[in-house]
Amino acid sequence: MDTFLNYIDGQWVPSVTGERFESRNPAHPSQVLGEFQSSDARDIDAAVQTARRAQKAWRRTPAPKRAEIVERAVRILEDRKDELARLVTQEMGKTLVDSSYDVGGAITSGKYMAGEGLRMFGDTVPSGLPNRMAMTRREPVGVVGIITPWNLPMLMPAWKLFPAIVCGNTVVVKPAEDTPLCAVRLFEILEEAGVPPGVVNLVTGYGHTAGQALVEHPDVDMISFTGSQEVGRRIAATAGADLKHVSLEMGGKNAIVVFDDADVDAAVDGVLWGGFSTAGQRCTASSRLVVDEKIADDFVDRLAKRMGELVVGDGLDEATNVGPIINPKQLDRVHSYTRIGIDEGAELVLGGKKLDDADLDGGYYYAPTLFDHVTPDMRIAQEEIFGPTVAVLRVSGDEEAIEVANGTDYGLSASVYTTNVARAMNAVAEFESGIAYVNAPTIGSEIHLPFGGVKSTGNGHRESGKSAIEQFTEIKTVFIDYSGGLQRAGID
Ligand code: NAP
Ligand code: MG
Numbered sequence: 214m215d216t217f218l219n220y221i222d223g224q225w226v227p228s229v230t231g232e233r234f235e236s237r238n239p240a241h242p243s244q245v246l247g248e249f250q251s252s253d254a255r256d257i258d259a260a261v262q263t264a265r266r267a268q269k270a271w272r273r274t275p276a277p278k279r280a281e282i283v284e285r286a287v288r289i290l291e292d293r294k295d296e297l298a299r300l301v302t303q304e305m306g307k308t309l310v311d312s313s314y315d316v317g318g319a320i321t322s323g324k325y326m327a328g329e330g331l332r333m334f335g336d337t338v339p340s341g342l343p344n345r346m347a348m349t350r351r352e353p354v355g356v357v358g359i360i361t362p363w364n365l366p367m368l369m370p371a372w373k374l375f376p377a378i379v380c381g382n383t384v385v386v387k388p389a390e391d392t393p394l395c396a397v398r399l400f401e402i403l404e405e406a407g408v409p410p411g412v413v414n415l416v417t418g419y420g421h422t423a424g425q426a427l428v429e430h431p432d433v434d435m436i437s438f439t440g441s442q443e444v445g446r447r448i449a450a451t452a453g454a455d456l457k458h459v460s461l462e463m464g465g466k467n468a469i470v471v472f473d474d475a476d477v478d479a480a481v482d483g484v485l486w487g488g489f490s491t492a493g494q495r496c497t498a499s500s501r502l503v504v505d506e507k508i509a510d511d512f513v514d515r516l517a518k519r520m521g522e523l524v525v526g527d528g529l530d531e532a533t534n535v536g537p538i539i540n541p542k543q544l545d546r547v548h549s550y551t552r553i554g555i556d557e558g559a560e561l562v563l564g565g566k567k568l569d570d571a572d573l574d575g576g577y578y579y580a581p582t583l584f585d586h587v588t589p590d591m592r593i594a595q596e597e598i599f600g601p602t603v604a605v606l607r608v609s610g611d612e613e614a615i616e617v618a619n620g621t622d623y624g625l626s627a628s629v630y631t632t633n634v635a636r637a638m639n640a641v642a643e644f645e646s647g648i649a650y651v652n653a654p655t656i657g658s659e660i661h662l663p664f665g666g667v668k669s670t671g672n673g674h675r676e677s678g679k680s681a682i683e684q685f686t687e688i689k690t691v692f693i694d695y696s697g698g699l700q701r702a703g704i705d
Contacts, residue, residue: 215247217393219256219417220400222263223410228252228418229259236394239306239537240527240576246304249393252418254426257385260414261430264356264383267411272353272381279379280330286375286406287323290316297367297398302528304392305366306537306577307491309528319371319399321660322677326375329682333380342705344696351686353381354458355434358427360420360448362440363539364494366392370399372660373437376681378412385414385433387424389440391539393417420444428452437676437684438462439496442597442623442669449672460674460684462665464597465496465625467655468618470640471512472611473505475630479652481516483630484603485534487654489523489581492535493601494543497626497648499655501587501594503614506607513585513605517563520581525568527576535601537576544577547600551582554593559584559604589620597623611636619645624668626655647671 216233218225228250238244250256271279290297294316301312335349357377361369370386377384388396400415416423424444428436428451435458438448442463452459469487471480487499504512528536538544544567551565564582569575579600587594587604594604608614618627628650629640637651647666648658658664663675674684694700 214245217247217249217397217417219250219252219260220404220413220415221256221260222414223404229255234390234419236304236391238303239539240529241574242576246394249397249417252416252423254422256416256418257423257426257430260385260416261356261427261432263411264385264414265432267383267409268353268355271378271383271409271412274381276330276333276379276381279381280327282406282408283323283330283375283379284327286402286408287320287327289402289405290320290323293402294320299529300398301366301395302536304394305363306539307494307528308533308536309531311491312528315365315368318365318368318660322368322372323375325661325678326379326681329376329679330379333682335688340692342694342696342700342702344694345700346693346695348691349688350691351380351682352689354685354687355382356432357382357384357435357437357685358430358433359384359386360424360427360436360438360440361386361388361396363389363391364491364496366395367399369439370396372677372681374413377437377685378408380682380685382435382685383412385416385427387416387418387427390417390419431455433457435460435685459672460676461672462496462674462676463670464599464623465498465655465666465670466501466595466597466621466623467497467499467626467646468501468503468628469499469654470614470618470627470629471502471504471508472614472629472631472633472636473507474632474636475508476632476652477508477512477515480512480630481519483628483654484516485519485523487628487656488603489520489535489601490656492538492579493603494539494599495656497656497658498599499628500598500603501618502603502605503608503618504605505614506609509605509607513562513583517583520563520583523581525578525580526573535581537578538600539577541577543599544579547579547598547602550593550596550598550600550602554584554587554591554604557591557593559587559591559593564601589617595621611639615640615643619643622669623666625666625670626650628653628655647675
């Protein structure tokens with residue numbers, strides 16, 4: 214079996230612990246993709262120290278030069294796109310269509326951020342004094358710790374790392390324990406692209422050891438985290454006490470709202486894609502369907518029929534619509550919510566079981582699941598399930614629909630289906646979410662636009678697009694006085 218190493222100071226090195234963990238294919242659990250370093254605080258410390266040492270030269274490297282290296286990485290990613298998409302499917306389980314979005318997103322992110330290296334705009338602003346110039350310049354934050362989830366195993370590390378390094382930061386990445394091979398491949402590409410030693414470092418391992426050590430390390434200036442709310446809250450508390458910058462992107466309980474004038478077939482298509490692609494393991498998954506009672510019977514009938522046609526299986530098989538769940542623990546968790554929904558009095562329309570047919574080879578599959586007559590107070594309407602389970606909440610009129618859609622702690626993505634532009638724009642304005650869609654499901658964000666959520670989904674940051682530059686830079690305000698004497702701002 215292949216053993217993969219950490220990448221620290223431009224070298225592939227084993228962990229000081231001497232311990233390893235495996236990555237397995239969730240569609241074929243007997244298939245091991247490799248063994249990875251189970252790192253601890255000592256490996257993190259070595260990586261942070263090297264990132265700190267590399268900081269000085271890297272921040273002095275002109276941003277356009279930093280961007281050229283990212284551009285080279287993009288070219289390699291493009292050449293290897295198909296092979297990498299297959300790897301994403303094998304390690305994470307989602308279909309090849311989903312995986313090509315994952316790798317394609319990493320490529321787009323790299324292209325966009327390489328362009329930002331040629332801009333990196335500051336402002337020039339008129340001073341209130343004569344013969345004085347006022348301007349801002351962007352500088353790196355310093356050493357950035359990046360902690361990523363498993364559901365977008367190429368895209369997530371890439372969309373944090375590319376802007377971070379273009380902005381002149383050096384980074385230490387702790388990828389999800391379920392998808393370390395995707396991260397290793399990305400780092401091999403960065404190495405091949407010529408990123409100088411120490412600028413990017415990879416330390417694999419568990420969240421509670423390697424991840425936590427990164428968050429607690431005193432010489433880390435910023436943590437960029439995407440994952441669950443529970444872990445995000447702990448990171449915010451720890452890093453906040455240390456006055457680190459913290460950017461958190463956490464879960465969602467995203468609603469598709471279907472008004473009574475909607476094109477029901479289009480809405481059903483939206484649910485099939487938004488609720489069940491990546492087996493519902495998307496932070497933006499359409500897990501709640503808030504449907505006007507006037508059309509709800511028709512909507513549920515049509516949805517159930519189409520859900521029955523979804524093919525569950527290995528994501529490498531082109532016929533597959535819904536791949537496996539990432540691991541047995543998550544599979545149990547998804548299944549536990551079916552019990553919870555039934556006990557709460559919701560009506561199970563379809564699915565609600567693990568799939569273990571012989572031809573599924575022991576993969577961690579869950580049947581696409583539909584609950585109807587769900588009420589807003591139920592746990593299945595409030596908690597992120599992160600699986601192929603959707604809940605229909607029946608409402609009366611637009612106002613109640615929007616109120617129910619907004620009635621969770623989360624605020625990532627929301628969508629409305631309607632044929633009336635005024636009703637659509639009202640919903641867009643009223644949604645408590647970072648992302649809103651009209652006549653499209655809650656997934657489908659584009660890499661060159663800001664991404665993130667309000668309420669308990671985030672802490673006020675947006676990643677991706679030009680917002681990422683705000684996130685990964687500090688602003689220095691500069692005054693240049695050429696009057697030859699003393700001028701007192703705000704007085705003279
Ligand atoms: P998770 O358990 O929170 O893990 C995310 C990352 O944090 C993993 O690398 C994990 O390591 C690490 N981690 C765990 N405990 C830690 C600790 N105490 N200190 C530091 N790091 C720690 O989430 P997940 O199960 O991988 O991913 C699913 C979640 O991510 C969902 O809630 C989903 O909504 C969210 N998500 C959000 C977005 C978004 O942009 N809003 C995008 C994708 C996913 P291990 O792998 O070892 O656990
Ligand atoms: Mg986890």
